[in-house]
Amino acid sequence: MPAYFTGCHGGGNKLAKQKLKQLSKHVRYLPADHETDRPVLGAVIGNDYTLIVDAGNSPAHAELFLNELKEIKAPESRLLVLTHWHWDHIFGMKKMNLPAIAHTKTKKYIEKLKGLQWTDEALDERVRTGVEIEFCAEMIKKEFGERRNEIEIVSPVITFENSLAIDLGGVRVRLQHVGGDHADDSIVVFVEKDKVLFLGDCYTQNMYAKKWNYTAPVFLKLLDELEHFQAAVYLHSHCDPATQAEFFQELFEMRITTKAAVENKGNREAIHSAMKEGLGRELNDDDLELASYLG
Ligand SMILES: [Zn+2]
Structure with missing residues (x-):
């Protein structure tokens, strides 16, 4: 696996396509795939709505997830939430075709991506000038191959600042902004009834720096905040679920x-x-x- 996240194991899958797995009564997820840095995609299933957690790193990734969703009983009325702005969580938005919910900063950062070119030359130039990191550029090239024209940046529609409650019908979900070194727009998604916490990448290191790093006070504050949820299952976007x-x-x-x-x-x-x-x-x-x- 890439040196993406210390202490994170599992999730790699070279040979087979990932399959949707049941995590708790109301939560299913498509595991991460390190081959092209595909993060976990989640489905929280209420009586009235299905909440999709993250849009995937490409139309192909989103399509795989949507096809898997067809196989299970879940409301067709769907909502989409983004954990943060990074490419691997948002490049499947167009395919998801849903108005996305996100932190206000996530929307701001996504809008900055509009107008960028995604050719090898453009990516390499952004890596050279330090705007993009080599790891992401490599993974984008690998996920999309020649089909770079499939990259279409879509803006979130609903934004919030601190927290937002969503009632899916018998299942309440709380979105909470936590920030952190990895991306200061990071939110977590807490499924109250099932005590499942989607962490996004929130406690991964800052990778958009010459030297990957954590800032001690920011990191410690984040860890305290995550502990407060007292979840039964913690799911980082690039790892297997943890008790x-x-x-x-x-x-x-x-x-x-x-x-x-x-x-x-x-x-x-x-x-x-x-x-x-x-x-x-x-x-x-x-x-x-x-x-x-x-x-
Ligand atoms: Zn990230």
Whole structure:
């Protein structure tokens, strides 16, 4: 898998097309596919409406998801919500053909993408000038191949600032803006009844920087906010679902690493030894990668 997210496992699938899976009573999801960086797509199913979480990284990705949805019993009346503005979550919007709900910043950022060219030359030039990152440019080329004219940027229709409640008929969903280093427009999608939290990519590192990084105070505040949901299942867009116990263990380890990095700023050896002590074990590659993003 790409060095996309430390501590994230599963989701890769080279040979077979992903299939829709049931996560809880009212939630299905199409797992991530690392081959072309396709994120998780979700369906929250109420009595009256189906809420789709993220639009996919291409028309083909959206189509795969919509075809899978046909196979299950779910209301035809649909809503679409976007977790953040990154290409892999929005390039399937045209195919979804639904008015999208998003944070106000998400709309602003998506509108900035309008008018951009997506040819190899244009992508390479944006990578050269630091506007685009190499990883995304590569994945866009791989997902779309020659069919770059299929990239059509669509604006969200409904926007909100802090939070928004959606009643799907017997199933309430809360959209909450959380921000974070990865994308400051990031929201999470909480399915209250099922205690499922769609995380988007919110606690991934900032990848739009010369050196991928986290800002310690921003990162710690985000981790606290995510913990408050007390969800039963946490679903990051590029990972397999995690139970509360698994996610809280991850939170614990991320906090230990952040604290070690802050208290021993710039001293790699001291950071690593504080981490070892805090974690009570030897460090693995994921630990070292996370520490490197913190300074
Ligand atoms: Zn992202």
